[in-house]
Amino acid sequence: MAESLDRFPAxxxxxxxxxxxxxxxxxxxxxxxxxxIMVETDLRGIDSHGIAMLPPYAQxxxxxxxxxxxxxxxxLDGPATAVLDxxxxxxxxxxxxxxxxxxxxxxxLGLGAVAVRNSMHFGAAGAYALRIAQAGLVGLATTNASSRxxxxxxxxxxxxxxxxxxxxxxxxxxxxxxxxxxxxxxxxGKVKLAWLNGKPMPSGWVVDENGAAETDGAKxxxxxxxxxxxxxxxxxxxxxxxxxxxxxxLAAMVEILSAILPGASFIGLRGRKANPPMGNxxxxxxxxxxxKAFRTDDGFGTEMDAMIDQLHALxxxxxxxxxxxxxxxxxxxxxxxxxxxxxxxxxxxxxLRELCRAANAEFVLEA
Amino acid sequence: MAESLDRFPAxxxxxxxxxxxxxxxxxxxxxxxxxxIMVETDLRGIDSHGIAMLPPYAQxxxxxxxxxxxxxxxxLDGPATAVLDxxxxxxxxxxxxxxxxxxxxxxxLGLGAVAVRNSMHFGAAGAYALRIAQAGLVGLATTNASSRxxxxxxxxxxxxxxxxxxxxxxxxxxxxxxxxxxxxxxxxGKVKLAWLNGKPMPSGWVVDENGAAETDGAKxxxxxxxxxxxxxxxxxxxxxxxxxxxxxxLAAMVEILSAILPGASFIGLRGRKANPPMGNxxxxxxxxxxxKAFRTDDGFGTEMDAMIDQLHALxxxxxxxxxxxxxxxxxxxxxxxxxxxxxxxxxxxxxLRELCRAANAEFVLEA
Numbered sequence: 003m004a005e006s007l008d009r010f011p012a013x014x015x016x017x018x019x020x021x022x023x024x025x026x027x028x029x030x031x032x033x034x035x036x037x038x039i040m041v042e043t044d045l046r047g048i049d050s051h052g053i054a055m056l057p058p059y060a061q062x063x064x065x066x067x068x069x070x071x072x073x074x075x076x077x078l079d080g081p082a083t084a085v086l087d088x089x090x091x092x093x094x095x096x097x098x099x100x101x102x103x104x105x106x107x108x109x110x111l112g113l114g115a116v117a118v119r120n121s122m123h124f125g126a127a128g129a130y131a132l133r134i135a136q137a138g139l140v141g142l143a144t145t146n147a148s149s150r151x152x153x154x155x156x157x158x159x160x161x162x163x164x165x166x167x168x169x170x171x172x173x174x175x176x177x178x179x180x181x182x183x184x185x186x187x188x189x190x191g192k193v194k195l196a197w198l199n200g201k202p203m204p205s206g207w208v209v210d211e212n213g214a215a216e217t218d219g220a221k222x223x224x225x226x227x228x229x230x231x232x233x234x235x236x237x238x239x240x241x242x243x244x245x246x247x248x249x250x251x252l253a254a255m256v257e258i259l260s261a262i263l264p265g266a267s268f269i270g271l272r273g274r275k276a277n278p279p280m281g282n283x284x285x286x287x288x289x290x291x292x293x294k295a296f297r298t299d300d301g302f303g304t305e306m307d308a309m310i311d312q313l314h315a316l317x318x319x320x321x322x323x324x325x326x327x328x329x330x331x332x333x334x335x336x337x338x339x340x341x342x343x344x345x346x347x348x349x350x351x352x353x354l355r356e357l358c359r360a361a362n363a364e365f366v367l368e369a
Numbered sequence: 370m371a372e373s374l375d376r377f378p379a380x381x382x383x384x385x386x387x388x389x390x391x392x393x394x395x396x397x398x399x400x401x402x403x404x405x406i407m408v409e410t411d412l413r414g415i416d417s418h419g420i421a422m423l424p425p426y427a428q429x430x431x432x433x434x435x436x437x438x439x440x441x442x443x444x445l446d447g448p449a450t451a452v453l454d455x456x457x458x459x460x461x462x463x464x465x466x467x468x469x470x471x472x473x474x475x476x477x478l479g480l481g482a483v484a485v486r487n488s489m490h491f492g493a494a495g496a497y498a499l500r501i502a503q504a505g506l507v508g509l510a511t512t513n514a515s516s517r518x519x520x521x522x523x524x525x526x527x528x529x530x531x532x533x534x535x536x537x538x539x540x541x542x543x544x545x546x547x548x549x550x551x552x553x554x555x556x557x558g559k560v561k562l563a564w565l566n567g568k569p570m571p572s573g574w575v576v577d578e579n580g581a582a583e584t585d586g587a588k589x590x591x592x593x594x595x596x597x598x599x600x601x602x603x604x605x606x607x608x609x610x611x612x613x614x615x616x617x618x619l620a621a622m623v624e625i626l627s628a629i630l631p632g633a634s635f636i637g638l639r640g641r642k643a644n645p646p647m648g649n650x651x652x653x654x655x656x657x658x659x660x661k662a663f664r665t666d667d668g669f670g671t672e673m674d675a676m677i678d679q680l681h682a683l684x685x686x687x688x689x690x691x692x693x694x695x696x697x698x699x700x701x702x703x704x705x706x707x708x709x710x711x712x713x714x715x716x717x718x719x720x721l722r723e724l725c726r727a728a729n730a731e732f733v734l735e736a
Contacts, residue, residue: 082449083479083662112450115480117663140630157683157692169622171629179625181618187611204610213686240611243571244554248605251548251695254676255536258546262538262672263507265664270679271672289656295450296484297632305629305638309621312637316524319580325524328618 008351008369009343015053016041018354018366022056025363026063027070035095043126044344047335048182050191051126053346057353059092059123060361067281068092068122074099077119082107084116085264090281093124093145097286101130104290105137112295117264118286120279123148127168128182128332134290135170135178142289143168146260146269148282152186153234155247158211160234162269164189165256170329174303176310180329185253186235187246193235197223206240208233215241261285375718375736376710382420383408385721385733389423392730393430394437402462410493411711414702415549417558418493420713424720426459426490427728434648435459435489441466444486449474451483452631457648460491460512464653468497471657472504479662484631485653487646490515494535495549495699501657502537502545509656510535513627513636515649519553520601522614525578527601529636531556532623537696541670543677547696552620553602554613560602564590573607575600582608626654 016037023033044052062068072091076084084103088096100116107114124130127143134141147163154161164184171179188207196203197219205215208222211232216222222233229235238249261268266285267275275283293302316325339345351367358365383404390400411419429435439458443451451470455463467483474481491497494510501508514530521528531551538546555574563570564586572582575589578599583589589600596602604616628635633652634642642650660669683692706712718734725732 080479080662085663112447113480113482156685156690158686171625183615238615244607248550258538263663268672268676295447296452296630305635309635318523319525323523
């Protein structure tokens with residue numbers, strides 16, 4: 003990527019997102035939560051899940067799938083658990099509410115799990131797990147997805163989405179440990195990049211309908227900027243002899259926790275409810291665990307530090323590539339972007355300009 | 370494996386395990402729990418974690434690391450959480466107790482998590498997750514390990530063990546979904562088999578100290594039947610361009626939940642406690658979730674069935690290899706072994722005969 007991108011301060015990116023949501027009729031309270039999560043995601047370098055989601059969100063809206071004035075409600079509330087109905091709104095605000103509920107339950111009982119049903123895209127799972135870690139707790143966040151991209155081991159056809167899982171835990175002196183991963187080998191965006199750059203993909207990112215590795219991004223992902231009927235992402239592991247059945251199993255686990263547990267739609271049953279909601283009815287799951295319920299000393303944070311420090315101190319196979327701890331790349335991106343701004347590709351800026359024109363929203367990202 | 374193995378009824382295998390534990394001085398209550406879990410593991414085809422563990426357990430005992438008369442105690446007991454001290458005994462009985470506690474808490478609060486510290490090997494993680502699913506709940510089970518086998522992405526040296534994770538969920542008509550996986554690409558036993566059979570391993574199971582794939586099992590795992598200083602298992606994913614950082618992150622997650630959370634020893638700090646216990650001080654973590662706390666209809670089981678049935682119905686890339694659901698291979702092994710008996714290799718039978726002689730225990734596995 004030799005291209006030099008225009009950069010924008012986080013606040014300016016946030017103003018742009020807010021202006022679009024306001025023009026779409028979203029209430030101010032929901033705008034605050036969505037902007038906060040999306041800008042934080044862009045700061046952390048997860049470019050596919052921040053402001054770059056506005057065009058797909060516009061598409062959901064055009065298709066009549068996105069409720070801009072959702073009535074997010076707690077529909078079940080137990081001592082350690084709760085379920086929210088997201089009313090077909092974007093998932094950010096409902097998920098932040100779910101996370102705060104889970105944190106409160108974990109503070110009082112040691113453990114809290116809150117799920118959201120009838121939701122839409124919530125951005126990056128890591129943002130929610132990190133929130134829980136910032137509250138001093140151990141956090142897990144999962145979501146299922148609205149489009150099929152993963153080919154289960156041995157299958158010809160796709161079934162699950164990229165079904166991400168995020169896990170975070172606080173340390174005493176280091177920043178929190180934050181694992182944020184799709185359960186596919188790579189995210190859709192990496193295949194798109196290989197196609198755009200005309201470079202072959204490593205064998206095992208994508209398979210064709212015969213279960214054989216496809217390395218040509220144009221074949222897998224050309225034309226309509228989506229997977230061909232014949233191609234899909236491998237589960238983490240890659241091909242069958244590299245234990246892709248484990249990544250497939252993890253994707254199913256995420257589907258169970260996020261969708262089947264709280265009564266959102268399992269992707270294979272989407273649209274088949276008696277009174278299907280207007281949106282994609284995806285689900286999210288959040289778990290918070292208080293270390294104080296498991297040990298009375300203050301060793302949790304210091305032993306997290308010992309683990310993180312030992313990992314950083316491991317000799318590297320290639321001295322130019324030091325050993326990283328999950329969350330390091332995101333933290334490095336955040337430090338750089340707070341200083342220099344968030345880089346946005348020209349193509350995205352053009353899409354956003356057009357989107358603002360259509361929505362009658364101010365375009366605030368002039369270079 | 371053209372070799373035809375002698376087979377033994379499950380009850381006979383259980384009598385043998387019990388005879389050895391009794392000769393080693395274990396109390397009857399603990400024998401019952403350990404035998405039950407180990408025989409069930411052999412029935413489910415996880416040959417590395419059942420009766421084949423007796424020789425390594427004998428080794429722990431010879432090294433003075435294994436307490437055969439542990440005083441397993443609940444040391445912390447909150448409404449939704451608890452911690453047990455395993456007192457350096459084998460982990461099976463303490464883990465079954467932890468699972469029962471977690472199930473009880475989940476039945477009353479919707480959610481229960483119980484961990485065990487100061488424990489030893491507990492067998493296969495899947496056995497405990499399955500117990501939770503058999504109680505009608507969603508279950509997660511993790512454990513850290515006593516020996517280093519996983520090379521974190523980019524590192525020269527091993528740090529974590531195979532750190533397995535198991536997840537199970539009940540269905541209405543199908544048997545439970547049971548994912549039971551090491552967070553390494555393959556388990557140590559698969560490398561041993563490649564070495565024994567003189568076959569090259571797929572590129573990406575094992576790396577050398579330069580982070581390069583090692584396909585020669587003899588180089589990675591010859592001589593002492595353990596990894597050379599220079600070799601180790603890759604995290605799930607395999608090599609760096611296949612996203613092994615995700616498997617490495619999952620292994621760290623398992624270490625955090627199993628060891629750091631309940632105050633067992635993080636593998637990098639083993640033996641460094643002020644009063645180190647006699648055993649390896651590994652830890653286990655069990656989570657139980659009651660679907661009834663998340664939805665008031667009875668849709669959980671029927672939608673699990675829909676997912677399992679849709680996965681089984683997916684067209685296969687190779688019609689000779691149908692799409693499996695996590696737990697299928699174990700269930701097939703169980704059905705076959707209940708009918709035909711548990712196959713035991715001649716080498717293992719010889720080791721067990723010798724072990725019985727040394728322990729003054731009856732050898733009951735004459736062919």
